[in-house]
Amino acid sequence: MADQLHLRRRALFALPTAALLAGTSQAARAQAPSQNLTLAVAAPPTSLDPHYHTLSPNNAVAAHFFDKLVDRDAAAKLQPGLAESWKLVDDTTWEFKLRKGVKFSNGQDFTAEDVVFTLKRVPNVVNSPGSFSMYSRAVVTTEIVDPHTIRMKTAEIYPLLPYDMNNIFIICKSVGDNVATGDFNNGKAMIGTGPFRLQSYSPDDRIVMTRNDSYWGDKPDWAQVTYRFITSNGVRVAALLSGDVQMIDVVPPSDTPRLRTTQGISFSEIPSLRCIYLKLDVEHEVSPYIFDNDGKPMTKNPLRDLRVRRALSMGINRAGIVERVMQGVGTPAGQMMPPGALGYNPNIPVQALDVDGAKKLLAEAGYPNGFKISLLGPNNRYVNDAQIIQAIGQMWQRIGVTTTVDAVPFSVLAQRQAKNDMSAMLIGWATSGEPSTALKGVLTTRIPEKGFGTTNFNGFSDARVDELTMEGLRTADDTKRDQLFQEAMKIAMQELGLVPLHMQKNIWALRGPMTYEARADELTLAMSVKKAG
Known part of the structure; x- marks a missing residue:
């Protein structure tokens, strides 16, 4: 109360200044939504290590910081990623042409050596509860043709290698041969080519990330994203309704009718895989x-x-x-x-x-x-x-x-x-x-x-x-x-x-002038949240 009286007295004796400050504050608040995004997902990841656990929440988080050779659109169709193209050279050899000019968040150039390093690490992650090795085992040898061309040899005809490469995030070889899962969780090894950089990670609570302005692809609309983990359906919905978050995933069926009739709430949905x-x-x-x-x-x-x-x-x-x-x-x-x-x-x-x-x-x-x-x-x-x-x-x-x-x-x-x-x-x-x-x-x-x-x-x-x-x-x-x-x-x-x-069925709910391209793979990606208009 004393603080409020003090502020009122200041307002009486310094009205022009107070008005100016108020205007500045209002402008800042009006600008914040256009720069920062806060969203909430139902399931937290088990680790930030992109090779630790074949789990959708892990993959969703990893996609903000790392890229794959082959990407996938919202309808699950393959798209170029860090590889611009791929082709069969012979029955057992796939050639991937890599993007030039791509840099990791530490400033190091992305090359074929990083791909080789990644493929060697995947089957050797300690204590993995769900190994990504199912996506790397088909590759028996690799050949670096030049810094931006790599060939992968399989033991026999294997037409699904591009699909496998859609599941492996590429990490930087500079993290070292013995990089541990803990070094990703503490941020030390979070060096990727993705659209965001890690600012902080609080397990089972939130990740704060900032836009990677040197990203090779389309830049996200958001300078900063707070990616929260709220497992309780009721709390997650309440956070959306109160404006604490601007988007949630896994919209509870019991709350869907109410949300659909709430002004300012929109939906994005698609059948799931x-x-x-x-x-x-x-x-x-x-x-x-x-x-x-x-x-x-x-x-x-x-x-x-x-x-x-x-x-x-x-x-x-x-x-x-x-x-x-x-x-x-x-x-x-x-x-x-x-x-x-x-x-x-x-x-x-x-x-x-x-x-x-x-x-x-x-x-x-x-x-x-x-x-x-x-x-x-x-x-x-x-x-x-x-x-x-x-x-x-x-x-x-x-x-x-x-x-x-x-x-x-x-x-x-x-x-x-x-x-x-x-x-x-x-x-x-x-x-x-x-x-x-x-x-x-x-x-x-x-x-x-x-x-x-x-x-x-x-x-x-x-x-x-x-x-x-x-x-x-x-x-x-x-x-x-x-x-x-x-x-x-x-x-x-x-x-x-x-x-x-x-x-x-995958359902997201959004608050305010934003859109989200619903994904069949159910991943919640901040870079796919767009400002309306």
């Missing part, structure tokens, strides 16, 4: 979170029986989840690819709810009275993820499987997944617009030296899926390759290497 699914533990002989009806550990893992996996899938009402839990923001799924995408197999049905059929299969498998299971899932990663596992738990109760729901932060879930510390788990996978990444990442046998099964921690393995996937990867004919991948997906779904639930 992300499939939400369940992993079922088929690796352990005795699964850690399955018990008999007396609460005693079972002597064998019932999930290894295909009939049990089918029963659990049949016990899920996918249409009900999409309609009631997701409030229509999604599409029931029977496979990893959405309709219309490469690799989508129209002959794979979406499993319908069949309670009686599920009970019959459980009885045939020797579990007429069911068993007890814990269903693990995140509570801060996907749209209504905690509610989804709650709903599935109730559905499984109806087929005789007593279910305990374990909803945890995604950072905890990621570590448990890497150790296969689960019996059943909800997770998601966003494809890159074609099916090989889903097949290689989660449905092929885990063979790290081949880059296969890099996130297949539940132990699923089928030789036919492996063989068809490998054959597809070395098939140059696009139509034949697509058929091979479709067949591999069909077998994997018949064997329930995972249990698909639904495809998400």
